[in-house]
Amino acid sequence: MTKKWFTEQVDSTLSKMGTTVEQGLSAEEIADRQARYGNNELEEQDKKSAFELFLHQFKNPLIFILGIGAGVSFFTGHLIDAVAITVIIFINALIAFWQEFKAQKGMEALREMAAPVAQVRRDGEWVAVLAKELVPGDILKIHTGDILAADVRIIEANRLSIDEAALTGESEPVDKTVSVLADEHIGLGDQKNMGFMTTMVTSGTGLGVVTATGMKTEVGHIADMMANTEETKTPMQIRMDTIAKTLMAAALAVVAVICVFGLYQGMPWLEIINTGISLSVAAIPEGLPTVISIVLTMGSTRMVKSNALAKQLSAIETLGSTTVICSDKTGTLTQNQMQVMKAYDTSGRYWDVSGKGFSPEGEFKPVDHYTNVKNSPEMLLGLKIATLCNDAEYIQDAGRSTVRGNPTEGALIVAAAKAGLQQKQMFDSGDYTIVEKFPFDSERKMASVVVKTKDGKHFLALKGAPDVVLNHASGVMVDGETIALNQTTSDGNLALAISPAEKLVNLYDAAIQDFAHQALRTLAVGFRELSEADLSKDYTELESDVTVLGLFGIMDPPRPEVRDAVNSCYEAGVRTVMITGDHALTAAAIAREIGIIRCNDDLVVTGSELDDMSDEKLQEICPKVAVFARVTPEHKLRIVQAQQFNNEVAAMTGDGVNDAPALRRADIGVAMGITGTSVAKDSGDLILLDDNFSTIVKAVRQGRQIFDNLRKFIRQALTANVGEVSVILFAFLAMGPETVLPLTPLMILWINLVSDGLPALALGVEPEEKDLMERKPRKRNESFFGDHLGTRIILRGLALGGMSFLAFSWALGAGYSAAYAQTVAFATLIFAQLWHLFDSRTFTTLYRKNPFTNVYLLVAVVISSTLSLGVIYTSVGQLIFSTEALSAVHMVGIILASSLPTLAISYLKERTKIKFV
Structure with missing residues (x-):
């Protein structure tokens, strides 16, 4: 079949x-x-159980390494270390599990x-x-x-x-x-x-x-596509996987070097294992997954205030990487409220109609004439006809204007209100009563009603397709007078008996063409006075010999703020592509008005053209296409896949069932919160609470800021880890078989989670950089370490570790105990990292950044310093961490000396402008 x-x-x-x-x-x-x-x-759909989802979270390489570290710590007697690492593992796994568990609802x-x-x-x-x-x-x-x-x-x-x-x-x-x-x-x-x-x-x-039934239906086909559409990893997830694998490789490499060197030096196995544990703990930033989740959560909270709700935390950063936004038209770029945009009366006068959606605030602005709409008899009567011949109802509730019924009919009522004609008042006053209705149907393309006036007279109010109304007309109104039209017998078309009437019809036809070129849906209105004898006639007889009054051009207009939002995207290097089920002419007109189509080279491609196009050809033309019109769910999915094949990071907006497969496939699916179906919301990663395209632009800005702040945090965290690894390596290489470890595993955990992790969290609320929306989007495969960040991390980490080792060596050489020397190294590394925080705040140097613009950072530094001093100077801290109280002179010297690496390297970068420093 x-x-x-x-x-x-x-x-x-x-x-x-x-x-x-x-x-x-x-x-x-x-x-x-x-x-x-x-x-x-x-x-x-087959779906994972909650338990399977939870176990799935432990496949993360970072979690795997931490698990090994916890196991080794446990079997070698480092119970506190083992417990601390295990708690961290479960916190990270629970956060990831909850995010994924909430996302399994699309098919339901x-x-x-x-x-x-x-x-x-x-x-x-x-x-x-x-x-x-x-x-x-x-x-x-x-x-x-x-x-x-x-x-x-x-x-x-x-x-x-x-x-x-x-x-x-x-x-x-x-x-x-x-x-x-x-x-x-x-x-x-x-x-x-x-x-x-x-x-x-x-x-x-x-x-x-x-x-067709079940999975053979069109919605079943969409369900099948949803089930078989692979959800792509976000750039954030890919970058985190890269970091995890890099850190795992680095940790294994460092431990391998230590084992080989230790065996060569003849060190005892227990000492080698202890050193390996210390190094593995130092190499892995245990708090990294948790802190990133917290930073993303804080970003999510800020985005909600801008009407964007992130379902998956990784989606927040992905917005900052977006290179192309595939946007639906209706309700996202437009208001999803039909509005009369232009009006024409049969005297040849045009008006632009201002306002927004269904709000009655607005006016008829004359175009190339000075006639007020209330002084045009045909337009004023035309608005009355449009209001009377209407099944919609205008509603104002708590200051909000809405329409119950067909949106196009509602637009006519609102237009009349802008000219001072209130639908409710017209009926409640008894001036007009509807006697009989002849509803619209697609074959005759008209609707009409018989109206009785207060004085007992009757007339027919009619609206419909402009050419159909004209074909049923016997005259047109000009300045309150009816000009007769005569039909020819040659071809059945209307002709005008005299030149003035012919001119009027030509003007009427020109108005129809003008409105069509602007992608306006055009309706004509007319009327006919009825006698008592007419009331018994069939509607097919009544809907003839009408007098034409004028035309209304109607459309779902763009949101006022969308043009600026599209332009902001363009300046930020983010292309906006309209993907809609609407007709190509309508879509193209909106796209030109809001700046999606910017030149003649921008293409408009229809669904039928896509059917005849190979995937390779689609991938080739994608960068040139501004509008995809009259598309199906398969088309949307193909378009997103083609964008991704071209290495674009694609955001896809949608509100319907037909959008669900593409929302799942896109790097970030953006669902509409007001008009969106539950299927679309469950398939998307981000929900727009106001269905507004400009909210996406705000979210892109937030995403870029979050990515910047994550890079700043990762720079701080990994610099600290390089410092911890290097201080141990320096000691191991310099001291040989008699090595005394400068830091214990528990000291390293404290540095990672408290002295480094807590202040680094404050980088998550760092104010945005000035050029945030002027930069081009990051490439899909660009890592967190791009733009020489990796080099800067290693260079600064070695400097911090070197300073800490020098302080440790000085203490041992001065005859202090190993515990005292470890406390010196511990304190030096902590304060060196706190100094480095101020350099991590910017991609330039700390000399160009006001240190007081991030109050949270200052508070975090104070808290971290106080807690760390408590570890050194309280009996509980000394018991748990094996520290000793340092003299006041030594502590002041440590605070000053620990600033040298950051101040010196930043000064070098400021003077030389070398990027990798």
Whole structure:
């Protein structure tokens, strides 16, 4: 059986499905098909249990190394070290587990969107059945408010409209028809004789024959893509993996060198093991995963204040790496509120209509004339007609303006309000009463109502497609007077009997073309005075001989702040690409207005063109494409994959079921918090609480700042680790078999977690650098150590370790005990790192940074210094860490001497401008 049921006649579809409208399927046939096709439900994804997820967190190389260190410490009698490291391991694992556990909800939300029951004809009777029992060939009854329980070919439609926004991205309900569609390559949004599972019926009634159930439906296809779409690792995760592997290799290399050197020197095995433990603990920044999580959490808190909620902490930094934002149009770049943007009356006058969305604040601004809208009889009457011939309702609640009903009709009511015409007042006053309604349908492309005025007179108020309204017209109004139109007999088209009327029609046609070029949805309005005899006539007779009044150009306008946001992205080296289910003309017009299309070389590509395009060709043209229009879920997924193949870091925004696979695949999926479906929210990494594109730009800025601050923290943390490793290595190399370790494992843990980790946390709230949004985005494969950061870490770490070893050697040489000398080395390294914090705050030098701009850092330094002095000078600290109290003179000397490495190297960089220093 063909899947392209929209190309089949109704009779042909019923025949191929082996069913009839009158009888439906028999009980025997239903049983056979249920056995053949299975239940009409989405298959549940295999997912990891909570316990499996928790165990999965221990695959991290950093955690693995720490586990080895804890085990060795335990078996060699270093119980405090073993317990401390084990606690750190479990804290890190729990944080990672909780983030991943919350993300396993996408398919569950998709399943919950399905309809619970359905009305079908079976054995000649209408019966209610569980939706999961539907089979292909069932005749499904469709009512307003229904959620379609399967994919259907529409076989009967009575003013039937279905909201398919979640599936296709269409911003308005789609009017359904039974007519055959000849083009086999049209997308879901254009298949107007089909209905799809999980979409909602907004108006009308109809019948449909079920053509697909379960995983064979369009939403089932999306579910299958979600299940088989691999979630890519974020650049942050890749960089962290690189750091972990680098540190693991470094730790193993250092321990190997010590073992070889120790054996060569004839050192005892126990001494070699103790030294190896100290070095492995020193090489690994135990608090790194925890501190990074805390820094990202603080960033997440700041982002929530900007209306961006991060579901996964790693996504926060990824935003800072983003090179291309693939953005949906409706509701993200636009307001998702239809608005009358332009108006034209049949006297040839234009107005621009200001305002925002459904707010009544705004005005009609004359274009190339000085006529106030209230002084145009035809426009004022046209606004009354648009308000009377209208099923929408304007609502103001707690200062918030909304529309109940069709958004386009709501836009007409709001436009009238801007001219001083209030819908509620018009009806409540009794000036106008609706006698009869003739709703819009897709075949006649018009809607009309019979209106009774307060004095008992009647008239017909009509709105519809401009060409259709003109074809039903006998005149146009000019300055309050009706100019008659005459029909020709040659081709059935309207012609004008006299030159003035011909000119008016030409102006009317030009206005239609002008609005179309601006991608405005155009509606015309007209009226007809009715006699008592007319009231008994059919609407097909009444909707003739009308007088045309004017045109309204309607669209979902861009958000006011979006143009600046798109431009900010452009200046930051981040491309914005519009990906939408809307028509190419509409999408391109919006893209030009907000700056996504910046020149003639920027391409607009449609879904049908993508179908004929290979993946290689798509990858080739991706950098040139500004708009992808009329796209399907498969197209969105292909576009994201093509961007990633080109080494882009792709952010993808979306709100519907159709966006879910691409949201999962993108480096960072951005779901809409207000209009977004639960499927989209569960598939994304970031949720926009205000559905606003400019919020993404704020989040990109936050992401870049967080990345900067993470690099500053990693620089501080790893410099400290290099200092700890080097002080032990210097002692080992200089002292040979008689080595006395300058630092114990527990001292190293204290430095990593308290004296280094706590102040380094304050780097997470470091104010942003001045050139933050002027830099080009980082490349996907750029590590944390880029721009010579690795060199600076090693150079400064060796300097800090060297100073600590010199202080240790001096103490031993001066005849002090080994414990006293270790305390000297301990204190020297702590204060050297605290001095280095001020240099880590910037990518320039500390001489260019005001030391008082980060109050948190100053407080953290004070706390860390106080706690460390407590370890040295309190009996409890001396008992646990084997320290001895240092003399006041020695402590002052240590504080001053420990500043020398940082001050000297920073001065050298300031003078020479050498990047790697």
